[in-house]
Amino acid sequence: GDSVTQMEGPVTLSEEAFLTINCTYTATGYPSLFWYVQYPGEGLQLLLKATKADDKGSNKGFEATYRKETTSFHLEKGSVQVSDSAVYFCALINAGGTSYGKLTFGQGTILTVHP
Amino acid sequence: GAVVSQHPSRVICKSGTSVKIECRSLDFQATTMFWYRQFPKKSLMLMATSNEGSKATYEQGVEKDKFLINHASLTLSTLTVTSAHPEDSSFYICSARDGTVARVYGYTFGSGTRLTVV
Numbered sequence: 077g078d079s080v081t082q083m084e085g086p087v088t089l090s091e092e093a094f095l096t097i098n099c100t101y102t103a104t105g106y107p108s109l110f111w112y113v114q115y116p117g118e119g120l121q122l123l124l125k126a127t128k129a130d131d132k133g134s135n136k137g138f139e140a141t142y143r144k145e146t147t148s149f150h151l152e153k154g155s156v157q158v159s160d161s162a163v164y165f166c167a168l169i170n171a172g173g174t175s176y177g178k179l180t181f182g183q184g185t186i187l188t189v190h191p
Numbered sequence: 192g193a194v195v196s197q198h199p200s201r202v203i204c205k206s207g208t209s210v211k212i213e214c215r216s217l218d219f220q221a222t223t224m225f226w227y228r229q230f231p232k233k234s235l236m237l238m239a240t241s242n243e244g245s246k247a248t249y250e251q252g253v254e255k256d257k258f259l260i261n262h263a264s265l266t267l268s269t270l271t272v273t274s275a276h277p278e279d280s281s282f283y284i285c286s287a288r289d290g291t292v293a294r295v296y297g298y299t300f301g302s303g304t305r306l307t308v309v
Contacts, residue, residue: 112300119197119284120235120300165234169298179225179286179298183234 078103082166082182089156089189097151097185099140099166107168109133109142109149114163114184123151123164156189163187193219195287197301204275204308212270212304214285220265221287225298226258229282241268275308282306 083098101107108127112120124133126142126149133140138153149166166182194217204210214224223242227235239255241247241262249255257279259271268287272279282305286298 117303117305119302120286122299178237178240181234186232 078107078168078170078180080166080168080180080182082164082185085184086186086188089187091158091189091191092155093189095151095153095156095160095187097164097166097187099149099151099182101147101149101166101168103147103168103170103180105170107170109140110167110169110179111138111140111149111151112165112167112181114165116162120165156187158189158191161187161189193287193289193299195221195285195299195301197285197304199304200302201305202307204306206276206308207274209271209273210275210306212272212283212285212306214268214270214287214301216266216287216289216299219287219289221268221289222265223288224262224268225286225288226260226268226270227284227286229284229303235284238270272306275306277308280306280308 079102081100110125111123113123114120124135126133129142129144131142140149140151163184163186165184168180196215198213226238228238229235237250238253239247239249239260241260243262243265247260262268282303284303285301288298
C-alpha cells in the first residue's frame with residue numbers, strides 16, 4: 077500500500093536558520109502530495125501542495141518540489157521564525173489503488189525554533 | 192476557503208459515560224468525513240471513514256461499538272465515544288472531503304477535540 081516516510085525529529089533550530097524536512101513516499105500511480113502543519117493544541121492546516129511531477133508548492137516562505145524520480149517532497153524554508161515551531165506532516169492522496177481517496181500521513185516532524 | 196468546525200474543543204468526562212464530538216462542514220457539502228486519533232507526539236491514526244447516508248468503515252483494530260460514527264447529513268458527522276475509559280483519553284480530529292477536489296486541495300481538518308477521561 078501507500079506510505080510516507082519523514083525524517084526523524086525533533087528538529088531544533090535557531091531563528092533565521094535554514095530548514096529542511098525530508099519526505100519520501102511509496103505509491104502507485106500519480107499521487108498528489110501535501111504538507112500540513114499542526115500548531116500546539118490545534119488541528120491540521122494545509123501548508124502547501126503539489127499535484128504532479130516537478131510542481132513546486134509554496135506558502136509562507138516554505139517550499140517543496142514534487143520529485144517523481146526520487147519519490148520525494150522535501151520541505152524547505154530559507155529563514156525560520158519562532159512562530160514556525162509546530163509539527164509538520166507530509167501526506168499523499170492517491171487517486172488509484174486500494175488507498176483511493178484516503179490521506180496517508182508521514183509520522184510527523186516536531187520543529188522547535190529558538191530565538 | 193473550506194471550513195470545518197469541530198466541537199467541543201475540550202471535554203472532560205467521568206469513566207463510564209459517553210461523549211459526543213461533532214464535525215461540521217460550514218461552506219461545502221462533505222461527501223466523506225474521516226475521524227483520526229492522535230496520541231502525544233505521534234502521527235494521526237485513521238479510525239474510520241464515514242460517508243453520508245451509509246455505515247462508517249472502520250480501520251482494523253478500531254472497535255465500532257465503542258466509537259460510534261453517524262453521518263446523517265452532508266454537513267455533519269458525529270463521533271460518540273461510548274463507556275469512555277481513561278485509555279480513551281486522546282486528541283480526536285475530523286477531516287472532511289469535498290467531492291473530487293480533494294485530490295487537488297487535500298482535505299480540510301477540524302481544530303480537534305481534547306478528550307480527558309477521569
